[in-house]
Amino acid sequence: MSGTITARVATSSGHPLPAAVMTVMSATGEQQAVLRGDDGGAITTDALDAGTYTVVITADGFAPTARTAVVNGAGQVSLGTIAVTRSGGAPVPAAGSWEIDPGHSTVEISVRHFGIATIKGRFTDFSGRIEVPEDVEASSVSAQISTASIDTDNQTRDGHLRSAAFFDVEQYPLAEFRATRVCPGSDDTWRLAGHLTLRGTSVPVDLNLSYLGEVDDPWGGRQAAFRATGTLQRNDFGISFDDKLISGVAQIGGTASVDLEIQAIRTP
Template identity: 40%
Template sequence: MTGLTAEIRNPEGWPVAEAVLTVTDLDGHQLARAAADATGAAATAPLPPGTHTAVVTAPGHQPVALIARISATGAGTLGEIRLERSADAVTTPPPGPWTIDPAHSTVLVTARHLGIAGIKARFAEVGGRLDIAEIFERTTGYAEIKAATVDTGIAMRDDHLRSADFLDVERYPLITFRGTGLHRTGPAGWSMPGALTLHGRTRPTELTVTYGGYGPDPWGGVRAAFHAETLLHRKDFALDYNVMVQAGIAAVGTTVRIELDIELVQGDRLPAM
């Protein structure tokens, strides 16, 4: 059995899947809390009969407070609720394909060395696209990094990283990520679950994504910017080499942080410049 139900939508009528419905009694004590599903539907457990207060909130939208009348069966409905966007809410990019611009995108990887210092590596070549959906949370993405372009600034170390001890770029030339949607975490923040393939292994991975906005560029196109981060465990991808393991010293840390600053161009191909 359900209690109070609501259909929560944005001004255009699309579901607001990240909305939360909270019900309190007239003294302000919380009675129930329910998150909306992918269709924007929210439903609480059965509630005490009577008159209560319902508040609907969602990141990037103005909250709405309503009177909820609950029947003797513990049920009630608010019907369809339209949430207005907050004044400071960001405007997401228009739907359609957006192509990563390698010349204006960077991938930075940081690992701990000897437990005290951070070793940073850049990958010079990254490509891919975002397919931005009408409902932004249904956006999907694909990115690929050429493993052989790793650069720490020290040639001997870079050659070692490319070798079979680490990335094994001859066998596994690409590092790829396929994102399967977005979950809002704040006005300009989302998480993107997906699958990362590295060193021949594929593991579920979630990116923390910050949206930087979109706008026209000097070449007649439109661009959007995103920053994404995730933390990987080396052993999940069989990157187990450690020249000092027998001495009991961790030469390279067990976790690796990946940061991506991505600029995308609207359309399914890069313009000639």
């Protein structure tokens, strides 16, 4: 009788870890398999004889993690998601100035609609700068977003969002985010503490920040990538549109989720 062992490897914040390697050892210490995860961090062994196995997960920059798997017969033994912790704390970008590349970045927001669905939109016109000193916790971020550039793939809805009921783009054409403090979060994330100014109102906003690495581009430059997520309460900015359905459910949720995928270019 035989079975397979499967697992998904992720960081402590839930991001898949495609570079992870699973090594499977028998109860007598013999190596049975060495496998690398796919893009989603998933790993599945070939068929293994019934028995007890030690599964060791390794990845560059992360502490090794071990699990025990008991294969009783035909079928799949799932170890679920195995979260690995980074060795030496969260990674950081190289010190220096980085300019956000809007052509390879996205600024997306999403809100609940009718309490049952999610509407997503993105801002297509934005710019910003990231300053990383030797003391990474003293890093700063400044970004500007054209509120008129909101795009939800629906012209009627976009027009409503640009009106005084929402972003009021004629009176407040820019939203600005500024942060001057970065604090360690988990073993592979940071907390970016800043203020967002929207419709003339400045509100403290914290973002969960992940540094995704950097690479030399084909044109002699250096590029880095970041991901940030957070939530906003629209009433904090005076966006009080509160039409409700007959059932009392708000047409548009009061909480907006923010998802940023940022690519930045090192500048002199």
